[in-house]
Every structure is written in structure tokens, then in C-alpha cells.
Amino acid sequence: MDKTNHEYFKGLTAPYEMGLLDDSERMEFEEHLLNCDKCFTEVAGFQKAAQLVNENSEIYDAAKKLAEQPDDKIIPIKTIRAKKKSNPYLRIFAVAAIIIIMIIPAYFIANNSEQSQIINLLATRSAAQSSFSIEDGGELGINFICSGFILENSYVVMISSFENEVIYTDSSFSEFDSRGTGKIILPVDKFSKGYYKLSIYGDENELISEFSFLAE
Amino acid sequence: MDLNSLCEKAKKGDKNAETILFENLSNKFNVITQYRIKNKQDVEEVCQQALQVIWEKFKGTEFNVSFTSWAYRILNLKILNYIEKKMTESKRQIEDFDKLRHVTKPQTEPDYMLKRLLIECLKRISVNNKTLARVIVLQFQGYQTSEICEKLKTNRNNLYVALSRARSLMKDCLELGGVV
Numbered sequence: 001m002d003k004t005n006h007e008y009f010k011g012l013t014a015p016y017e018m019g020l021l022d023d024s025e026r027m028e029f030e031e032h033l034l035n036c037d038k039c040f041t042e043v044a045g046f047q048k049a050a051q052l053v054n055e056n057s058e059i060y061d062a063a064k065k066l067a068e069q070p071d072d073k074i075i076p077i078k079t080i081r082a083k084k085k086s087n088p089y090l091r092i093f094a095v096a097a098i099i100i101i102m103i104i105p106a107y108f109i110a111n112n113s114e115q116s117q118i119i120n121l122l123a124t125r126s127a128a129q130s131s132f133s134i135e136d137g138g139e140l141g142i143n144f145i146c147s148g149f150i151l152e153n154s155y156v157v158m159i160s161s162f163e164n165e166v167i168y169t170d171s172s173f174s175e176f177d178s179r180g181t182g183k184i185i186l187p188v189d190k191f192s193k194g195y196y197k198l199s200i201y202g203d204e205n206e207l208i209s210e211f212s213f214l215a216e
Numbered sequence: 217m218d219l220n221s222l223c224e225k226a227k228k229g230d231k232n233a234e235t236i237l238f239e240n241l242s243n244k245f246n247v248i249t250q251y252r253i254k255n256k257q258d259v260e261e262v263c264q265q266a267l268q269v270i271w272e273k274f275k276g277t278e279f280n281v282s283f284t285s286w287a288y289r290i291l292n293l294k295i296l297n298y299i300e301k302k303m304t305e306s307k308r309q310i311e312d313f314d315k316l317r318h319v320t321k322p323q324t325e326p327d328y329m330l331k332r333l334l335i336e337c338l339k340r341i342s343v344n345n346k347t348l349a350r351v352i353v354l355q356f357q358g359y360q361t362s363e364i365c366e367k368l369k370t371n372r373n374n375l376y377v378a379l380s381r382a383r384s385l386m387k388d389c390l391e392l393g394g395v396v
Contacts, residue, residue, distance in 0.1 A: 011376055011377065014376065014382065017251070019355065020351075022361065031284060031288040033244060033248060034219060034244055040247065046387065054356070055254075059338070066342040066346060066349040067350045067353050209332070
């Protein structure tokens with residue numbers, strides 16, 4: 001294997017993060033990190049997650065349960081890939097269809113004066129990355145994407161300012177789409193400038209997830 | 217940012233290049249050292265020791281290898297010295313050190329959310345591929361790579377490939393907030 005080849009070191013990233021490289025591989029990889037900004041950025045960006053995976057007992061417990069499950073329901077990745085047929089015309093058509101599907105909603109959203117802004121809340125995003133403008137008025141569509149939702153269940157959803165002023169509550173929220181995205185539409189004039197949080201609670205009042213966003 | 221080029225400029229008296237060189241080196245040393253030393257204060261101390269030696273010697277040293285190779289060797293030596301020092305401490309301190317490895321941090325929001333997300337993403341990718349879950353368990357239990365390969369009935373290369381795929385899936389899942 002050509003050890004000046006970047007692809008060789010890229011293949012060592014995952015085992016390095018898990019502490020599985022032998023000493024000589026680790027030293028080669030670490031020296032490569034000093035020389036390769038791309039690999040370094042990759043490793044640095046994933047470091048916190050990797051450390052939790054390696055050290056956190058809750059993640060270990062979850063992994064143990066998963067590892068003990070029987071394999072009979074596994075769908076081999078190779079089998080799925082083998083079913084794909086290479087058809088360039090089909091691919092071109094699919095890309096065109098996706099572009100059209102993306103443009104049509106954007107057209108309606110742009111012309112829909114009632115729902116003028118949309119924010120997508122992700123657990124990994126900071127408030128500043130999910131912000132909207134008060135001055136634009138209209139309505140605000142809030143999409144929140146989180147794992148762990150069972151679509152058939154209902155949840156308590158609350159939106160409050162960071163000073164704990166509640167501006168929205170739904171004690172039996174169940175408006176999830178098939179991908180587990182929750183949607184709420186509120187008039188922008190309900191908000192004043194500042195930080196807000198959207199909190200989701202289960203039926204035993206346990207906090208399931210929390211997102212933050214910013215009204216500018 | 218090519219550290220070897222920056223070093224050449226710094227050796228010729230370019231103060232700006234010297235500053236950028238050591239800032240970059242410090243940043244990279246920190247990340248590398250954190251994978252091998254758990255205590256954050258000790259990480260900073262070890263990195264500072266390595267950087268001190270490099271700063272004192274780099275201008276007057278004719279490298280047989282590249283600057284980055286030379287610098288890395290200094291860091292690696294400092295890390296090994298630290299590990300050896302820890303290993304020779306009393307049994308009680310070693311036990312505490314091992315116990316600390318498994319203590320979860322207080323549930324501050326960023327770690328709590330990331331942890332939940334990691335667990336959910338692990339569940340999602342384990343539907344089709346349990347390799348990562350199995351490796352996490354074995355690695356946590358202290359098995360070496362060769363032992364893990366034996367238990368999973370695979371070889372080192374295949375294990376690395378499987379982990380790379382799993383990492384790619386985990387990363388995609390994390391970036392989407394748990395939705396794959």
C-alpha cells in the first residue's frame with residue numbers, strides 16, 4: 001500500500017479514532033495529521049463524538065444491546081447495492097425530477113405571504129445557525145428533526161424564551177411526517193428579539209430533546 | 217498550511233511564519249494528544265513541553281527528516297514519557313485513572329444531546345451492520361485489535377474498511393440530527 005497515498009490514511013481514520021491502530025500505524029497516521037489539513041480537520045471535527053463512543057458507559061450499554069441482537073434481520077449492504085442497475089438516462093431523469101420537485105415548493109413558499117420564513121432545527125445546530133428575522137413578519141414555519149421519536153406517540157412540545165416565558169405549548173403534539181420531522185407554524189409577531197428554545201417532553205415528563213433558535 | 221514551508225520561512229527570520237507555525241502546531245498537537253491522554257490539563261502540559269523543545273531547537277537543527285517528522289517525534293516522546301510516569305505511580309492512582317476513563321460527564325447540554333444522538337445513530341446504522349456496535353463493546357472491554365479481529369472472524373484490513381464505512385454512516389446521521 002502506497003503510504004503517501006491520502007486514501008490510505010483516510011482508511012485509517014476510523015480505527016485511529018477508536019484506538020485500534022498498532023503503534024507503527026498510529027505514529028504514521030499522527031505524523032500524517034501534521035501534514036494533511038484535510039485529515040486533521042476530519043479528525044478534529046469528530047473528536048468529541050469519538051471520545052464519547054470510546055469512553056461513555058451509556059453508549060457502551062447501548063452498543064452491547066445492539067451487538068447482542070440476532071443477525072437474522074440484517075439486510076447485507078452488498079445485496080442492496082447489487083440490485084441497483086446502472087442506467088444513465090434513468091439517472092438524468094431522476095436528477096431532473098428532483099430539481100423540479102425542489103423548485104416547485106420553493107416557488108410556492110416564496111410566493112406564500114402567510115409562511116414567509118422557515119427554520120430547520122437540528123440537535124447539532126447552534127441557535128445562531130437557526131435564526132429568523134422579526135422584521136420580515138408573516139408566519140414562521142419551524143421544522144424540528146430529532147431521533148428517538150415514535151411517530152404513533154404524542155409529546156408535549158413547548159416553545160419558550162431563554163427567560164422561560166412560554167409562547168407556545170401543545171400537550172399532545174403528534175404532527176410528524178414519515179421522516180420524523182415535527183412541524184409547527186406560528187405568527188412571527190409572537191416572538192420578540194432574543195433566543196428561544198423548543199423543548200420536547202415524553203409522557204413521563206422526561207426531556208427528550210431541546211433545540212435553540214434565534215429571533216433577530 | 218504546509219508546516220514544513222512555514223518552518224523554512226521561520227528559520228530565515230520570518231516572525232509571522234513562526235507565529236503561524238506554532239499556532240498550527242499547537243492546535244494539531246492538542247488534538248493528537250487528546251486521543252492518547254484523557255486528562256485535559258495533562259494534555260496541555262505535554263503539548264507545551266513538546267512545543268517548548270521544538271521552539272528552542274528548530275532554528276539550530278539540521279533535520280535528517282522533514283520538520284513535521286522531527287516535531288512529531290518530539291511530541292510522541294513527551295507522550296510516552298507521560299504514560300510511563302503514570303504507569304509507575306501507585307496502584308491506587310492507577311485504579312483511579314482507569315475508573316476515570318469510564319465516568320460520564322455531568323449532563324451539560326452539549327454532551328447530553330450529542331450522546332443521545334450518538335446512541336440513536338448507532339441504533340440506525342446497526343439495523344444493517346452491527347460491526348461498529350460490536351467493536352465498541354470489545355474495545356471498551358479492553359480487547360486488542362488482533363483479539364477483536366479473531367472474535368469477529370475477520371482480518372485487520374477488513375475491520376478497518378468496515379469501521380470506515382460505519383464512521384461514514386454515523387457522520388451522515390449525526391449531521392442530519394439522527395435522521396438517515
